[in-house]
Amino acid sequence: MWKPDRQSKQPLYEQIADHLERRISYGEFPPGSLLPSERKLAEQLGVNRSTVVQSFAELRSMGIIESRTGSGTRVSKYKWGITPKHTPNWSRYAEGGSFLPNQPFMRRIRKALTEHPSLIDFASGELSKDLSPIDEITTLLNEPQSISYLGYDNPQGYTPLRQALVSYLRDYRGIQTTESSILITSGSQQSLYLITQCLLSPGDAVAIEDPSYCYSLPMFQSAGLRLFRLPVDQDGARPEDIRTLYKKHRIKMVFINPNFQNPTGTVLKAEQRIQLLNIASELGLPIVEDDPFSLTAYKETPPSPLKSIDSTGSILHIGSFSKIAASGLRIGWMVAPHTIVERLADARQQMDFGLSVIPQQVAAQFLKSPYVEPHLDRLRMNLLFRRDLLIEALEKELPGLVCYTIPQGGLHMWCKLVPKVHDGKLLEEAIKNGVVFVPGSVYGSDSGFVRFTFARPQVEEISSGVSKFAKALQNLTNNRRE
C-alpha cells in the first residue's frame, strides 16, 4: 500500500493530495463517491490527522472534492470545471443484486482485521501459519515441477488429485468411493454454494443445525431457501426433529456438521447417527455431511463420517484441506452420486471455469507424500495445547463468567457468557481493546454466546487475548452498573 515518502522534499500533505487526486482520476473513487474519512486515512497512511485535513483542503480548493458536515467528503461531480457528466450511480448498483452481502458482524470483523492487523484474532476460523504444513508444501513446490497442461481442467477437477483422494478417503475416513464420484471444489464453502444454487429452488425448505455455521452464510437466503432449525445439544442434533420438520414443512435437504460441529464442537452421538440415516432413508431425504474437522480429534480416533455407514446413498459428503492443512490452498471436495457430480461440475464451469491446476497438483503431491501423517499428529498436539491454554486463560481471567463444554477436536471453543451483554457492543468494545471474536448470534444463537478460535492466534497471544476480552466485558458490565 502507498505511504508518503518522509525523505522527500515535497510536503507530506501535498504528496497525499497528489496521491488522492490520482486515485480519483483513475476511477477508484468516481465523481459523487464517498472518500474514506480523514481519521481513517490518517491511520492508513501513518500521518497526523491534521496533515490529511490539509490535503483535503488543497483538493477542495481545486474543486476536486466537496465536504458537507455530517455526510463526509465526496468526489466533486463538477470536476475541474468541466460540463457535468453522469457517472453511473455505483453505490446503488453495489446495494442491488440478488446475492446478499455478508452478515454485518462478519463484515465488521473483516474490516477491523484489515485496518488493525495487530488485533488478536479469535475470529478467523482457520489455522495459524505455524500450524499449516507450509514448510512441507514449500519443499514439494521446490522439487522439480513439471506441468504438462495448462488448459481448462476436467470439470470434475484434476484427475491425479481425485485419484489421490480416493485413497485418502479410504485410509483416513473409511469412505469407499471412485474418482468419478468426486468433485474438486475450492473448499466447503463452494460445495455448499453449488448445492444451494443447483439442487434446490427458491422456496424450498431445508433443515440446518442451530446454532450452526450455515447461519453465518447469507448464501442460503440468497438462494431463497426457507431455513428450519435442528437444535444442537451436547450429543448433536436430534434426528427425530427431522421427521417433525419433514411432516410440517416438507424439508428437501438436511445440512449436518456431525464431527466437532462449528461452532459448538459437539460430536453427533453414535446412536443418533444410525437413527439419522434410518430416517433419511425412510423419507428419501438427502443429508449434506460437512466434515472439515474430524482429523483434528485431539486424542481419540477421529469420528467416522456418516458417509462411511451410508448404505442407501443418502449422504452428500463434503470435505476440505482448509481446517486440517491450509485454507490458502483452496482445495475441497464433494463425494456424491454421479448425476449430482455431473450437474454441479457443469454449473461450476459457468461460474468460474474450475480451479487452477497448480494448487491441485500441489495437493495431490502432498497427499502422496510422507508428510500427511506427521503433519496431522503435530497439528492435533498443537491444537490440544492451544485449547488448554485458552481454558487456562478463561479460568484465570473470567472466573465464573463463562460456561463451556471442553471440545475434543476442532479449532473452536463455544462459550456462554454469564453476564448479560449486547453482542454488538461487546464486539466493538473488544476491538477497542485489541481482540476480535465471533458473536454467537452470527450462528443463529441468542445473544451472550461467543466463539473463540484458538487455532488462529499465536500461542503467546492466547492469554493476552483473553485478558483483553475480559477487560472489554468488564468495561461493558461496569458501565451498565454505573
Next chain:
Amino acid sequence: MWKPDRQSKQPLYEQIADHLERRISYGEFPPGSLLPSERKLAEQLGVNRSTVVQSFAELRSMGIIESRTGSGTRVSKYKWGITPKHTPNWSRYAEGGSFLPNQPFMRRIRKALTEHPSLIDFASGELSKDLSPIDEITTLLNEPQSISYLGYDNPQGYTPLRQALVSYLRDYRGIQTTESSILITSGSQQSLYLITQCLLSPGDAVAIEDPSYCYSLPMFQSAGLRLFRLPVDQDGARPEDIRTLYKKHRIKMVFINPNFQNPTGTVLKAEQRIQLLNIASELGLPIVEDDPFSLTAYKETPPSPLKSIDSTGSILHIGSFSKIAASGLRIGWMVAPHTIVERLADARQQMDFGLSVIPQQVAAQFLKSPYVEPHLDRLRMNLLFRRDLLIEALEKELPGLVCYTIPQGGLHMWCKLVPKVHDGKLLEEAIKNGVVFVPGSVYGSDSGFVRFTFARPQVEEISSGVSKFAKALQNLTNNRRE
C-alpha cells in the same frame, strides 16, 4: 480411469462385473439410477460390446441391476434382497435448482470431447498447449519458491499480483489504476458471474451484443435478467441502439467485447467508442468491457480499451490470462470503482472464499519476468500462422461454401455457411467425422453460422479438421438432395 486387466486369469466380463458392483456399492450409482449403456461402457473400457453384455447378465442374475427394453439398465432398488430403502431421488434434485445447466450444444461438445479425445477440437476457446507459456511458467515454478502464508487471502486477491497488474495494465493496456481498484477473479467468467449476481436483480434489463459469447452463458438467465440485443456488424455494435434500448426497456447495464469480439472477431470502430462513452455518460449507464483478446492483435498495435479513455468512470473493465497465456492458471481481474470491488469481493468470499495464493504468486512472477513480451510476440505470430492455415483449408475444402471476414486478432474465425443446414445435425455429423466446432446459434445467431477456434487444434490438425468438417457438410447436403 479403470481398465480391465488383460493379463489376469479372471475373465474380462467378471472383472467388469466386479468393477461395476464396486461403483454401485460405493454410491456412484445409487439404487434406481441409470447405468451407462452397454455400447458406451464397451467403448470406455476398450472391450467388445458382447463382453459388457455378459457382465450385465452376471449383475442381473445377482439382482443388482435391472434392464427394461427401451429404458436402459438401472441399479436395482431391491438390492441383494434387503428390505427396500429409499434413496433420495437424485436425478430430480439434479434437474432442480435456480442455476441453469449449460446450453445443450455446449454440453454435447464437452461430452464428445471427453468420450473421444482424438476429435479435432475447433470448439474449445483456448490456446493449445504449445501456444501457452508452459516452459516459462515451469521455469518460474522451479526457481526457489517461498511461501510465507497459506491462510485465507485478501478478499480482493493477492496484493503482489494486484501491484504487478497495475504496471501491466499501464504498460500494455494504457489503463491507469490502483491496486485497491483491482479484484482478482478466476477469469472473465467469474467476473461476469459476480456482476450478474451482485449488481443486478432479477427482472433487470441489460444489453448484450448479438451474436455474443454472453448468449452462450445461461448465467444471465439464471440471474433472471432480461436480455436485449445490440446487433454487431463489421464495425462492432452501434451505440445509438443503446439509447433506443434504454428508452424502451430502461436497460441497467451494457456488456461489450470491443476488441476481436467473440465470436465475430470484429473491432469496435474508434468513432463508435467515443459515441458509446458519451451515451453511457449521458444516461449514467455502466458498461462492462470484456477485453480478453486485445493483446493477440496479429500485426497492428492492439486496440486500446474503452477504460483507457473513460473520463466519467462508466466502465467496469474485465481482463484475464486465459486467452493470452494459459486458461489453466485461472487468473483474471476486474478494474472497478472501490465500492464495486468491495461488494464483489465480499460476495466472492461467500461463494468460494477466494483463490489459492499459489497460482496468484506464479502469475505475479510471470508478469514481473522478462518472459511476457517474447511470449506475446510468439503467440501473435503463431496465431496469425494458424489463422492463415485455416483460411487456406477453408478455401481448398469448402470453395464458395463459406463466407467470413478475416479477423486481425483473437482465436476464432466466424463463418457463415452458404448451404442451409441444421445446426444440430451438422454438429452430430461433424462429431461422427472426427471434428467439433461451436454452432453459431450458441451465440444467439441464426442457424448456419459456425465458430472455428484455430488456437486450440495442433497446427497439423487444422487442414484435416476442415476436411472432416467439409465431409460432414457434404454428407448432410447430399442426404437432403436424395
